[in-house]
Amino acid sequence: MAHEHVYGFVEKYCHENHRKIVFTIICLILAVFVFFLTISIGKYELSFGESYRIFVDNLFGNGRATTENMIVWEYRVPRALMGIFVGASLAVGGAVMQNLMMNPLAEPYTMGISSGAFLGAVLSITCGISIIPFLGGDDATVLNAFILSLAPVFLIVAISKFRKTTPTTMILCGVAIMYAFSSVSTMLMVLADPEHLSDAYSWRVGVLGKASWDSLMLVIPSMTILIAILLLFAGKINTMSIGDKGAISLGTDPYRTRLVCLVLVALLTAFAVSFTGTIGFVGLVAPHIVRTFIGSNNTYLLPACAGFGGIFLLVMDSIAKVISETGLPVGVISAMVGGPLFIYILVQRKRRIWY
């Protein structure tokens, strides 16, 4: 056995790291490829080369006022970019949460973010209430969702001032808050008339079709910064996987780190959720899939998750566009394809990677 000799062990380690980097690079290359593929897919027939040319033209400011140009630059490119960034943030958020909570079932929504956002959206859709005054329509929905999605996390941070919060308490708090919020939104939906209910329901499922350049101008920089900060925390998150006491002995304050990361993940998820609705499954499953390939070291896991999550959501959105004329919600497709895939990976796994 190779690892019985020191030399073999080092080689094995280098080889493993090599594999991790290759996986990340493959993810990034695939992301670019899928991006161009997906902007040529849709109701309006366009070839791969044509859409590529339109994209490059627009990138250098030579966009022409044709229908093709409109479709590619105003609809498909924002949608694809939104898919990549939302997928990446949810996957990174999921990976961080699973590590912080030491629970393979944690996801970005574990803290009740999704239920808070949904309550905000329902308030605006069924009752026309806007938390920030003098706003209406879609802006109110987005802002309501953003503000209320942060409420559960602030509550948890407030509770942690009084008690030492263990991961279990945090999860349980999140679940409780989630139930409280969703009971209010359920009541609003039960009382709403059928049309409003239908609107609110489709908000919850999550779609990428609403993406526009205006929202992307806000989403892309903030998500990039938040993901970058989380990547800086990767080392600290690694030390926390050996337990709170181990982390303390390695010089990490686990309670502080957990809270800071939690707030970062909450902000990241809030951006994703308020613009697209609650797209499920990516945040839970993408980290698990990546872990089966490259293991649990967060220094490599987080970037790979970002790449893989982006691709995953983009591919699912392309499938959604291909199989239906009207455009199915991407959340539905990712759960229907991802569910069986996840079970397959669970059954096939050889190593013990879930703590």
Add this chain to the structure above:
Amino acid sequence: MPDETGLVEAYRHSLFLKVVFIISCFAALMLVIGYSLAVGQGITVSESYEIMMKHLAGEAYPLRSEMWWKDYFIWNNVMPRVAVGIIGGCGLAACGAVMQSIMSNPLADPYTTGISSGACFGAVASLIAGVSFASLGSGYTTVTNAFIGALVPTMIVILISRRINATPATLILIGVAISYFFNAAVTLMMVTATAEDLQAAYLWQVGTLTGMTWSSVPLMLVITAAGSAVAMFFSKNMNLLTMGENSAKSMGLDVEQFRMLCLIMVAVMTAAIVSFTGILGFVGLISPHITRLVIGSDNRVVIPASMIVGALMLVSCDLISRLVSNITDIPVGVVLSLLCSPIFLLMVTGLKRGRGVY
């Protein structure tokens, strides 16, 4: 260290606590039932007991007399609803207690293996697409569909777990994946449905006791009674499981097989309940916790006690929903989660470490 007499006293005290808890919950349940029967017809609580007792004793009134109307109202309008509430609350609470023990996870509830999503799939298929899985007469399509659908996820979980060495965590993960799949299918149907169909399907999901008749009681009653009897019979084995899987094995328990058996039992019980009422959340999750907080975690007592707590919770929430429903129709599922989530939050933040409850 308590000396011998101290130990005996502590034991007596805990026994006393258990008995008092069970008796007081039972008394509260009886009170709530009486009040439930009385609400809405201008009958006093004691009168409603009297009418119930007389009906059970087989007393008949002259047709369309005042007493006849009261009896008719109580027996045909309110009583089925209360009965379904009691049976449903008992069954879900027992299932929740069993699931939390066999999964060794305080967050497990009867729906953990995806039962709710399967039931939803069945019900929504009948409500929106008009599909029937088994032809048993048009009136019962939703119920039979939901029942069959509810059993599918657990079957898949069991089939898969036989091929791998399944820990509770893997079982839960598989359940989550399956419920995601079925939920996606439900969402697909709901998104393509008309607004009115969507509303009907959504109301089914929330869970309600409105419109229950005696015809839905027998099947639920038989399955729940049988299932809870089995659960109580197994409660010693569940106590073994709390010491950890290896210890349980060394005490002669075939852990994997026992877990599968319990899963099947929970699935059948939950399916029988939710197919009539819709997805009633929270009862199965919270009532075992409340019980454990008061009387500790000996499953031999926890299962029957949490059944009473569950029935009490469901019947009182239904009562509240009927009281406020003069203005609008609020399903019991909403009342349940609205009232119980703060309780749950208080329980969680108030958890004392090292009490040995979980």
